[in-house]
Amino acid sequence: MVLRHATFRPHHLNGSPMKRFTCPTCAKEVHFRNQSCVNCGTRLGFDANALVMRAIGPDVVLCANAQAAGCNWMAVKSVPGSFCLACQHNRIVPDARTKGNLSRWRDVELAKRQLIYALIRWSLPRPTRAQDPGMGLAFDFLADAEGPNGVTPVMTGHDSGLITINIAESDDDVRVARRTAMDEPYRTLIGHMRHEIGHYYWAMLVDGSPQIERYRALFGDExxxxxxxxxxxxxxxxxxxxxxxxxxxxxxxxxxxxxxxxxxxxxxxxxxxxxxxxxxxxxxxxxxxxxxxxxxxxxxxxxxxxxxxxxxxxxxxxxxxxxxxxxxxxxxxxxxxxxxxxxxxxxxxxxx
Structure with a gap:
């Protein structure tokens, strides 16, 4: 059986920007989503520029979404109330007063941070809406609206830099039901993020570019x-x-x-x-x-x-x-x- 030959070997953590991080205080392993070290209790902040975990101190300010959305990234500016490189792209966030929305928002934010991590690793352009009002990258995290005439569903999608995610996709039962209805083998929040960002970069890197003919030869005529x-x-x-x-x-x-x-x-x-x-x-x-x-x-x-x-x-x-x-x-x-x-x-x- 294939798995019989699969082994894990010791790995030296040398600070390289992989998906393995260490606590700056005790050097034990911490994970991408951790807000503190489970070994020594050090409060952590992810430095998205250096791609390492930092210990929270006077010179380290966490994203303004740290408490509500569980964001563990350092703020872009060392000023309380500032957002991180990932959350600065948010346009609309869920109403935390609605039951269940806080946990849904946290799930969606984690997937978004994983997405932004990859864009940083690739050095891909990711202007904010303030930098590029027409095509800046922005996120709306919305819930289906219930009214007197029934439920108005939120459609996950992309439009001119704006990515809309239905936060109901963070609920396992909803996601599984939709995956089954659409006969999909795979459906996850990170999958939605990566798919929609693909539409964004088609508009940014392919549409109207010299690559359009090569694109059409491979994918078809859009x-x-x-x-x-x-x-x-x-x-x-x-x-x-x-x-x-x-x-x-x-x-x-x-x-x-x-x-x-x-x-x-x-x-x-x-x-x-x-x-x-x-x-x-x-x-x-x-x-x-x-x-x-x-x-x-x-x-x-x-x-x-x-x-x-x-x-x-x-x-x-x-x-x-x-x-x-x-x-x-x-x-x-x-x-x-x-x-x-x-x-x-x-x-x-x-x-x-």
């Missing part, structure tokens, strides 16, 4: 009527042979959705390989030693990723859980992933 294409997909489903050309059934709906789905998967892969590397995961005697965020050629990243997914899929099955990564990376998808990685590394960021 000028195809979106509403008609989406309705056709909902009515008829994906073509029977979609696994030979796309990463998911939904990716077949329209070239925009194909790009967003593929973008999300490249984020899954880069982050997954980084995590495997940071924990020195070894499979069949081969240790994963790659930085998926820095790689220009995706081939070695995929070569490292596939055995990890096979092992962890089997581990999940052993525990009675769904596969961790139930997707196939065909040749067409590989070409699309390479295109997206090329886009990322060609982009520059004025606010790294």
């Amino acid at each position: 000028r195809t009527d979106y509403s008609v294409a989406l309705q056709r997909h909902y009515d008829n489903g994906a073509p029977q042979n979609w696994r030979q050309t796309h990463i998911s059934a939904y990716a077949t709906a329209h070239p925009w959705e194909d790009f967003a789905e593929t973008w999300a998967h490249w984020m899954h892969i880069a982050d997954g390989v980084e995590t495997a590397t940071s924990y020195a995961l070894s499979l069949d005697g081969c240790q994963v030693r790659l930085d998926g965020y820095k790689a220009r050629d995706i081939a070695p990243v995929i070569e490292a990723w596939v055995p990890v997914t096979v092992a962890l899929n089997n581990m999940n099955r052993a525990m009675g859980q769904p596969d961790l990564y139930p997707f196939v990376l065909n040749k067409s998808v590989m070409a699309k992933l390479q295109f997206i990685n090329d886009l990322i590394h060609a982009a520059t960021s004025p606010n790294k």
